[in-house]
Amino acid sequence: MDERDWMVLQTLYKEKNITKAAQLLYISQPALTNRLNQLEKEFGVIIVNRGRRGVQFTPQGEYLAKSAQEMLLTIQKIKENVLNMEDRVVGTLRLGVSNFFTDYMLPNLLKLFKDQYPNIEFKVTTNFSSHIAQLIYNQNVHIGIVKGDFIWKDHKHLLFEESICIASKEKIDIHDLPNLPRIDYHTDTSLKNSIDKWWSENFTQPPLVSIEVDKADTCKKMVINGLGYAILPSLILKDVNDIHIADIKSIDGKPIVRKTWMIYHEDSLKLNIVKAFVDFIEKEFRV
Structure with missing residues (x-):
């Protein structure tokens, strides 16, 4: 078996469908079926049973x-x-990056890094931070950039922290929030838990959610158009000037913040490409 054969098995196992697997592997369905038949002959076993479903x-x-x-x-x-x-910075750097960081910071950082090391390539996986943390734990990626406080016993570096705030088109009284239309969005568990905890500490009734969207950026656009208020990380509002922003605070009066971390395994620093990227990011985000 070669690398391609393992990719065939991995993809087919995930999709459970020959047509879809062939599309993802950029090969024809007959070619995939033929390769599967060859593998069954090689091992002398039936690997899959084919059916209408x-x-x-x-x-x-x-x-x-x-x-x-x-x-x-x-x-x-x-x-x-x-x-x-070869003692050079070459190869493919595998990164796992939170959705927000990917949208607002990653493209420029990758460009700057590639300007310094033109012989490298990137393979980037984007998802919620909880999923990225699992990828780095399983060593599916070299470096993870995650938001929130994850239990991580290996190397990590704090990149920055941002406040969580209420954003609205018009100025509002925080005590009126339960009666005002709120725009919610899908986000990682750690941020959702922080917001829910703050809400339960300040109000006895649930929020009046009028709109639910898939991304924080979409939520921001809804707020800009006056469709309701939202509770968002402050960095996503950095480029907006015509809305009202107020940080949410804990019971003891401290702003509630969310931290962004770079996490990685110490052993991965033996790779020149990983060491170079870690050093680069640490210089870019000196705290």
């Missing part, structure tokens, strides 16, 4: 598919170690 993995096939991630990671590490022997 897709494919179902046999116990042997499931074992091979679950081994695919480990094998692909091993192959990736071998490639990285070989490149690292």
Whole structure:
């Protein structure tokens, strides 16, 4: 088996559909089916049973598919170690980055880093911070950039912190919030918990949610157009001038803040590309 075979098994196991898997792998459906048949002959077992509703993995096939991630990671590490022997900053840097950081900061940072090291490439995975933390824990990415306070016993570096604030088109009295239309958005668990905790400490009735959207940026646009208030991280409002902003505070009067961290495994610093990026980010975000 080669790297492509493991990718075939990993993708097919995730999709449970030959047509969808072929599309993701950029090969034809007959080519994928043929490769699957060859693998079954190589191992002398049935890997999948095909049906009208897709494919179902046999116990042997499931074992091979679950081994695919480990094998692909091993192959990736071998490639990285070989490149690292050249004592140059080359190769592919695998990053896991929170949605917000990706939208507002990452593109410029990657450009600056690539200007310094033109022989590198990036593979970026974007998701909520909880998912990114799991990726870095499993070593699926070299470096994670997450928001919130995650339990992480290896290396981490505080990049910055931002306040959480109430944003509205018109000036409002904070005591009136339960009676005013609120715009909610999908976000990571840590931020949602902070906002919910603050609300429960200040009000005895639930918020009057009138609009729910998928992203904080969409929520911001709703606020700008006067459709309600929202509770947002302050950095997302940095480029907005014509709205009213008020930080939310804990019971003891301190602003509630959210921290952004760079996290990584110490062993990964042995790779020149990882060490260079960590040093670069630390210089860009000196706290």
